[in-house]
Amino acid sequence: xxxxxxxxxxxxxxxxxxxxxxxxxxxxxxxxxxxxxxxxxxxxxxxxxxxxxxxxxxxxxxxxxxxxxxxxxxxxxxxxxxxxxxxxxxxxxxxxxxxxxxxxxxxxxxxxxxxxxxxxxxxxxxxxxxxxxxxxxxxxxxxxxxxxxxxxxxxxxxxxx
Numbered sequence: 001x002x003x004x005x006x007x008x009x010x011x012x013x014x015x016x017x018x019x020x021x022x023x024x025x026x027x028x029x030x031x032x033x034x035x036x037x038x039x040x041x042x043x044x045x046x047x048x049x050x051x052x053x054x055x056x057x058x059x060x061x062x063x064x065x066x067x068x069x070x071x072x073x074x075x076x077x078x079x080x081x082x083x084x085x086x087x088x089x090x091x092x093x094x095x096x097x098x099x100x101x102x103x104x105x106x107x108x109x110x111x112x113x114x115x116x117x118x119x120x121x122x123x124x125x126x127x128x129x130x131x132x133x134x135x136x137x138x139x140x141x142x143x144x145x146x147x148x149x150x151x152x153x154x155x156x157x158x159x160x161x
Contacts, residue, residue, distance in 0.1 A: 028121050049065040094130075116153045132158050
């Protein structure tokens with residue numbers, strides 16, 4: 001059984017391998033594939049809220065919630081999700097996204113925006129659309145994908161109210 005809970009500082013050593021593997025692949029996040037453990041910790045754990053998906057065997061997924069823009073845009077949040085290889089195909093990304101929407105509402109956010117969903121990430125695009133996110137715009141040739149070459153990135157949005 002998978003449990004979603006707020007991450008603690010002691011979870012970092014279990015979160016890092018998940019991030020490291022996805023960032024090193026260089027296929028879904030616009031993050032330097034050579035990011036250091038310390039820089040990744042600042043990037044991920046510095047968010048307003050961080051959650052982990054845990055089983056009796058350990059952490060199998062994680063997500064963050066952060067304010068997308070300061071000031072007048074602070075009512076919209078941004079989230080990032082990572083599912084470990086062993087937990088893929090079990091609906092965990094869907095579960096984390098649903099959980100993040102409830103958590104974001106509890107934090108006072110009224111909408112959620114994904115700034116950079118790659119066209120090559122067909123699983124995420126379908127999932128976000130299935131969960132009610134609309135594509136607001138597309139940035140052509142926004143990402144140098146290591147296998148697909150230049151791919152577009154989509155800006156996706158959902159009102160939470």
